[in-house]
Amino acid sequence: MDTARPQGGAAALAEPGAGPDATTPALPAGTAGTAGGLQQRPAPSPGLRTDAELSDATRDDSSLRRFLRGLPGIDPVGLEQRAAGLATRSIKKNSKLQAIDLAISMVDLTTLEGADTPGKVRSLAAKARRPDPAQPGVPSVAAVCVYPDLVAVAAEQLAGSGVGVASVATAFPSGRAALAVKLADVRSAVDAGATEIDMVIDRGAFLAGRFGEVFDQIVAVRQACAGRRLKVILETGELGTYDNVRRAAWLALLAGGDFVKTSTGKVSPAATLPVTQVLLQAVADWHARTGEYRAVKPAGGIRTTKDAVRHLVAVNEVAGPAWLDPYLFRFGASSLLNDLLLQRRTQREGHYSGPDYVTVD
Template sequence: MHPIASGGGPAERGTLPPPGPTPPIDRIAVEERAAALGKRSIKKATKVAGLKLAISMMDLTTLEGADSPGKVRALCQKARTPEPGDESIPSCAAVCVYPTLVPVAKKALEGSRVRVASVATAFPSGLSPLSVKLEDTRRAVELGADEIDMVIDRGAFLSGQYQRVADEIAQVKEACGEAHLKVILETGEIGSYDNVRRASDLAMHAGTDFIKTSTGKIQPAATPPVTLVMLEAIRDFYYATGRRIGMKPAGGIRTAKQALHYLVLVKETLGDAWLTPDLFRLGASTLLNDVLMQLKKEASGAYQGPDYFSKD
């Protein structure tokens, strides 16, 4: 039991019941079920519909030290019109950048429905004083970010300071104001599925809008079993509180086939209600081109080569 801090938090936090004991996760069963759901064969019209849905849920991401305004503008253009000349292909859900590049992205995306997400709270390690993290978040929101992707302090989590992790999430949520908050658990660093489940419960009870697997800087990043554990946490949280929390696997999702696998996991665990960009996102940088190649293949009948698609 890890009761959430009493008092001092945002109003909605007070309305939530404290998290119950984290249910134990059956590693073998989770991995088998996640793998089984990836074996479904999705073809033709269904595949096209699934891939278009995946594009509309994509957070096109660039989080490199070498990011420049030019690169971010190019990425934004791609997020607006992934395949120029083909209007049946939707725009992406969001562009995800570092805070200083938020104004560039905001300007480049003016007039479109693509949102701007920014990482904050001393991404990717999260090892800065809380005041710095809160300031980081507030500045990113001021600069125009619609969504904030925060990282939890894995050191604190692993040393059992769950209370501190939950408090930080709650305070960052408060600092976000109107912006949506996604909490990155960095599942590659917190070890077991039990820990993933515990961190998911912790984040949801602390008031996050989304839980997200990874920063993309650590391997392994998103995997189907980890995603399944988190989706089941979201389902149980929904049954307990009636609140719908979003899910974002990120990192290591490179192929159209993987993207469809994640959509199947969501559909089978949470149902159609979650198959919307408001509640499910795919964080990726190289995935979009592979999805576009598959769509073009379905339309033309010819397998596609990477030379005919813009480089990210």
């Protein structure tokens, strides 16, 4: 059983009256086949440090606002400088090969197009299981990410493979629908066999300062997920400032999101190194205060191996080596996988490879 999922603490935090359905206690952990085959986290110590300030933050609307507005501000210049500094690290040879394999195992292979067909999802699922059939020892990716109506196809193809099925839901990508519609969206994905749910927050409500509304929606979606891991998409490209990104990340963590995810991939800018670092810092701080491990998923705009390795360096330096694990860090990407496979071949075969040697998605 996967005891690490941050069920207890977060649900307890959500309880004091803030959520629309505060009666639901901690869900039984490990009910669904979540992220099968991935490494499991050690359980947090039984004497969980339930931070008084954190539980107070979710008591009501105004205390939530006070908490989020009271988060320390971010120095954008310093943050971007640090991101640029870490990006200069040189990862070569064996370390690079290991980084590539780790990055492959962290990929959420994504197709979120209006033109998606069951056939495309089937071929994507085949690629997810064996990304490069010509090369032995290439790990499977972490999950396949599709729209809810294609979850059933993906789940059928990936049964027993250890590759998760992630589904976007809650009126992705805009998130502009009534809560009931969003919850129905989530339930349909869960019923079809999704093991992970990617929800979008209501950016309109967040930017208007209605933090409580966003919080309640995340809590409601979390309950509709019935134990599946929940990724909360902040859509950082629409939040405007790093301070807002930090507030949104904490809001998602307080509401019990298992992942904080940068973007839908439909808005530019999407995942940038500084933004990912803000999220990594948030989960690291969350771990320091509660002992729970939460995950981060940058998505959109990461296309090259170099970008991916830079993100891994940031993961190691900002959050810590514990996060160098597909359970706690993912890449939401489609074209990244091909570049990783090409670079892997280049490392193995000793000469540059070309796009003719990997599948066209």
